[in-house]
Amino acid sequence: MSAPAAIARLSGERPIPAKFQGGVVAIGNFDGVHRGHQAVLASAREIARAEAKPLICLTFEPHPRTVFNPERPVPRLTPAPIRARLLGALGFDAVVEQGFDRDFAGIEPETFVKAILVERLQAAHVVAGFDFHYGAKRAGTPQTLITSGERHGFGATLVPAIDDGGGETISSSRIRALLEAGDTARAAELLGYRWTIGGSVSEGQRLGRTLGYPTANIHLMPDTMLKFGIYAVRVRRADGTIHDGVASFGRRPTFDNGAALFETFLFDFSGDLYGETIAVSIFEFLRGEEKFDTAEALVAQMDVDSENAKAVLAAAAPLSDLDRAISF
Numbered sequence: 001m002s003a004p005a006a007i008a009r010l011s012g013e014r015p016i017p018a019k020f021q022g023g024v025v026a027i028g029n030f031d032g033v034h035r036g037h038q039a040v041l042a043s044a045r046e047i048a049r050a051e052a053k054p055l056i057c058l059t060f061e062p063h064p065r066t067v068f069n070p071e072r073p074v075p076r077l078t079p080a081p082i083r084a085r086l087l088g089a090l091g092f093d094a095v096v097e098q099g100f101d102r103d104f105a106g107i108e109p110e111t112f113v114k115a116i117l118v119e120r121l122q123a124a125h126v127v128a129g130f131d132f133h134y135g136a137k138r139a140g141t142p143q144t145l146i147t148s149g150e151r152h153g154f155g156a157t158l159v160p161a162i163d164d165g166g167g168e169t170i171s172s173s174r175i176r177a178l179l180e181a182g183d184t185a186r187a188a189e190l191l192g193y194r195w196t197i198g199g200s201v202s203e204g205q206r207l208g209r210t211l212g213y214p215t216a217n218i219h220l221m222p223d224t225m226l227k228f229g230i231y232a233v234r235v236r237r238a239d240g241t242i243h244d245g246v247a248s249f250g251r252r253p254t255f256d257n258g259a260a261l262f263e264t265f266l267f268d269f270s271g272d273l274y275g276e277t278i279a280v281s282i283f284e285f286l287r288g289e290e291k292f293d294t295a296e297a298l299v300a301q302m303d304v305d306s307e308n309a310k311a312v313l314a315a316a317a318p319l320s321d322l323d324r325a326i327s328f
């Protein structure tokens with residue numbers, strides 16, 4: 001039930017506080033912070049602990065592929081605030097969210113190393129995935145990172161790809177496809193924790209309360225790929241308290257067929273959540289969204305959904321220390 005450790009989020013523009021310089025730096029986009037990413041992050045953590053150095057993540061905003069392909073933005077598994085929470089729970093002291101645009105992408109590899117890794121971060125050691133490329137035209141390679149490190153006096157570690165135990169590499173795109181299919185359980189296995197979304201609670205049509213089911217609505221990013229349907233969920237409020245609940249993601253065909261919304265009914269809660277930022281961890285897909293003939297028929301089904309969600313949540317065990325920190 002412990003709240004994840006606080007992590008400093010540093011923008012790429014401001015000077016890096018001295019206490020976060022001279023650290024062990026894990027570099028990557030880490031969208032999803034899945035088990036493959038966690039291998040890279042754990043390697044950095046081990047080195048930082050052994051050398052008693054700060055543990056820093058260097059990452060890029062927006063996602064570089066979104067910058068190169070603005071017409072096809074990367075549907076993020078973990079927007080920056082949730083990624084930061086996950087990194088905090090993994091023991092990171094700070095995450096540098098380096099602004100990424102076409103100018104930044106055009107920096108020569110050696111200039112990136114000198115300006116960012118050496119001068120800004122004063123990295124003692126850098127850790128990246130086996131296929132890490134950097135700088136203009138991706139000309140910087142794992143090998144050039146190692147030789148640059150030798151020249152500038154920092155160590156470099158490249159971590160191999162992690163497979164899922166069945167020979168397939170774990171990747172963000174695989175996890176997105178599982179979520180799109182409603183297979184949240186398998187997605188959670190590859191992530192190593194229950195997928196968690198966040199947002200600020202917005203006002204809807206205020207119909208939920210008349211049904212006896214007030215729901216906290218959050219707008220997901222427009223490209224979020226999650227199967228429409230009903231889910232067993234756990235909510236963490238801004239003050240760190242957690243509440244079990246049942247959520248619906250979809251367009252409410254019984255009523256308005258409107259814009260897709262993620263709406264959560266919290267069990268054992270009454271009060272006002274408007275404007276509050278909540279995080280919702282998804283435990284299990286319960287059923288698809290349906291069009292009911294009457295509000296009474298929908299409410300009867302919501303009662304069943306609530307009982308099913310309670311049973312799922314009562315039986316759920318943490319998948320990992322990270323899952324325990326985020327969803328329990």
Ligand SMILES: Cc1cc2nc3c(=O)[nH]c(=O)nc-3n(C[C@H](O)[C@H](O)[C@H](O)COP(=O)(O)O)c2cc1C
Pocket residue numbers: 204205206207208209213215217230246247248251252253254255263264265288289290291292298302305306
């Ligand atoms: C557990 C649960 C199950 C739901 N199932 C459906 C459904 O199958 N079909 C549907 O049209 N709406 C479904 N909804 C959405 C409700 O229609 C929605 O919460 C209601 O319209 C209130 O909207 P409001 O938040 O704008 O007031 C579900 C909501 C919950 C909490």
Ligand SMILES: Nc1ncnc2c1ncn2[C@@H]1O[C@H](COP(=O)(O)OP(=O)(O)O)[C@@H](O)[C@H]1O
Pocket residue numbers: 201202203204205206207208209210213214215216217264265266267268269270271272273274
């Ligand atoms: N148990 C609860 N679960 C979710 N929201 C609740 C609960 N109790 C009170 N609320 C409040 O009621 C609001 C939802 O009520 P609802 O009638 O569905 O209105 P809206 O259409 O604006 O979402 C939430 O945003 C929150 O402020």
